[in-house]
Amino acid sequence: MSRVLVVEDEDSFSDALSYMLRKEGFEVSVATTGPQALTEFDRTGADIVLLDLNLPDLDGRDVCRAIRQTSDVPIIMLTARGLETDRVVGLELGADDYLVKPFSMAELIARIRAVLRRTGDRATPTPAAAATPTAIEVGDVAIDPATHVATQGGASLVLPRREFDLLHMLMAHAGTVLARNKLMDEVWGADWFGSTKTLDVHIAGLRRRLGDDAHEPRYIHTVRGVGFRFASPAELAG
8 A cells, every 4th residue: 555645734635635545545644834744754654745835834845855855755746836937846856746736636646646656667677677787987977777876077966866867868878869758758657647848857957967058068968859868978088
């Protein structure tokens, strides 16, 4: 049974949400403030967090940031804020999905199951993949999926899970253009419900962390109308 932590300060909404989630077979715990959310997360070891941004004491984005410092648990943000900038900020902080209120319970349940399925697939590699994790080094950037460590010039790169997976995918095919839909399918899963704009958000995040210039890139190149490619070893050696 998957454990869901609902972080929501409106009792009527959290009660309805908890009722529907329990009917669908989830184990539910509820927090109404930011500090309580962090305490409950540590206590319950939740498998997924439904996080309202509009908390009374601590912005939900701060809660997301705090959770991401220690865990890659799936996070779905729930909010009345529908601005694109809010969605972009949420995704940059490491949220896996974003739902604007009001939404249907059927859509929420579908997204929860999709996120759990995607993260579960990544967390349980095939025996062959588990036995032969491959570290990759291209130029001064290195990434090791076995230890979840990425470095640039020997210095550690602190990457959210999605950015790590995206960088690994790009580096594994260095010098080759990867189509947008291939990157989305491999990193987010074929059943991703959200906007493909999330790919651009995470590419931008990677570029910032690498010190890359989108107009004159050294590492991640945009191929308009197609996708992205990581520079080849020869390009980075020049």
